[in-house]
Amino acid sequence: YLIIALTAIISYLIGSVNFSILLSKMLSGKDIRESGSGNAGATNMLRTYGKKMGVITLLLDVLKGIVVILLSRLVKNIAGTDEIYPVISYVAGVCVILGHNFPLYFGFKGGKGVATSLGVVLMLDWKVGLIVAVVAIAVMAVTRYVSLGSILGGAMYIVIEIVKMIVTKNVDVIQLVCVVIIGGLLIARHHANIKRLLSGTENKLGAKKGEVK
Ligand code: G3P
Numbered sequence: 377y378l379i380i381a382l383t384a385i386i387s388y389l390i391g392s393v394n395f396s397i398l399l400s401k402m403l404s405g406k407d408i409r410e411s412g413s414g415n416a417g418a419t420n421m422l423r424t425y426g427k428k429m430g431v432i433t434l435l436l437d438v439l440k441g442i443v444v445i446l447l448s449r450l451v452k453n454i455a456g457t458d459e460i461y462p463v464i465s466y467v468a469g470v471c472v473i474l475g476h477n478f479p480l481y482f483g484f485k486g487g488k489g490v491a492t493s494l495g496v497v498l499m500l501d502w503k504v505g506l507i508v509a510v511v512a513i514a515v516m517a518v519t520r521y522v523s524l525g526s527i528l529g530g531a532m533y534i535v536i537e538i539v540k541m542i543v544t545k546n547v548d549v550i551q552l553v554c555v556v557i558i559g560g561l562l563i564a565r566h567h568a569n570i571k572r573l574l575s576g577t578e579n580k581l582g583a584k585k586g587e588v589k
Contacts, residue, residue: 379455380464387444387468391475394486395436396421399429409485413568413579416479417487419522423579434491437476441495444472462500466554469496473558477565488565490526493558497533504540508533520581523569530562 396416400408403425409416412423418437422430448468473493479486498505512529516522537555541547572578 379451380467383448383451383464383468384471386447387471388475389480390440390444390447391472391477391492392479392481392486393440394476394479394482395440396433396487397479397482399433400425403429415487416482416485418491419581422581437487437491438495438498440476441469441472441492441497442499443495444468445496445499463548463550463554465500466551469500470554470557472496473561477561488526489562490522490529493530493533493562496558501540504533504536507536516581521573521578522581523566523578524573527563527566527570530559530566533562534559 394416396408396418399421400406400411408420408424412420414420418430418434421433445465445468448465452464473489473496475486476492477486477489478484494505494509497508508529511532512525514525515528516525519525534556537559538552541552569578
């Protein structure tokens with residue numbers, strides 16, 4: 377259990393490296409949380425600094441999730457405790473997302489965890505990750521709402537994982553809790569977006585200045 381706790385802490389610390397905040401400060405000396413939607417994430421980087429920075433932030437935040445899951449597998453291999461896997465990876469996944477959303481180094485005010493969750497989910501089960509990503513990206517492309525795609529992706533992830541557990545008759549309580557936290561936290565972090573979506577004032581991707589952005 378000490379090994380799991382240590383892995384969880386390291387995952388949180390890695391997650392706390394929020395690339396949108398770092399890059400925005402490097403680029404303009406300004407904090408991304410003072411621009412656009414105020415969110416510390418790739419979408420707001422795209423909105424504020426353009427496509428290239430949006431993509432770079434997205435990739436780095438996805439990579440952060442991937443790295444942490446790889447690290448958790450390394451720990452598992454070294455510790456040789458097979459029974460704590462895959463649970464250790466799920467716990468590490470939750471912690472890296474928590475770090476991204478509530479970063480230790482940036483006053484606990486981070487992003488919504490979409491990119492980092494994607495990296496984690498792809499590593500935990502790439503087929504599930506791929507299905508969720510394809511549907512979420514399709515929703516984003518059609519509606520031009522990144523938030524709507526993200527929210528539906530979070531909900532879909534929980535449903536797919538639960539169905540998977542039922543079909544394979546392989547229910548692990550810790551794994552289930554982690555899945556619900558990953559999807560649920562992603563949705564909860566979008567509470568302001570949900571309000572804006574309902575009132576028709578949500579930012580649209582690629583909107584011109586002046587119209588509802
Ligand atoms: O990247 C998170 C996305 O789903 C919404 O971001 O900046 O429009 O609140 P934002």
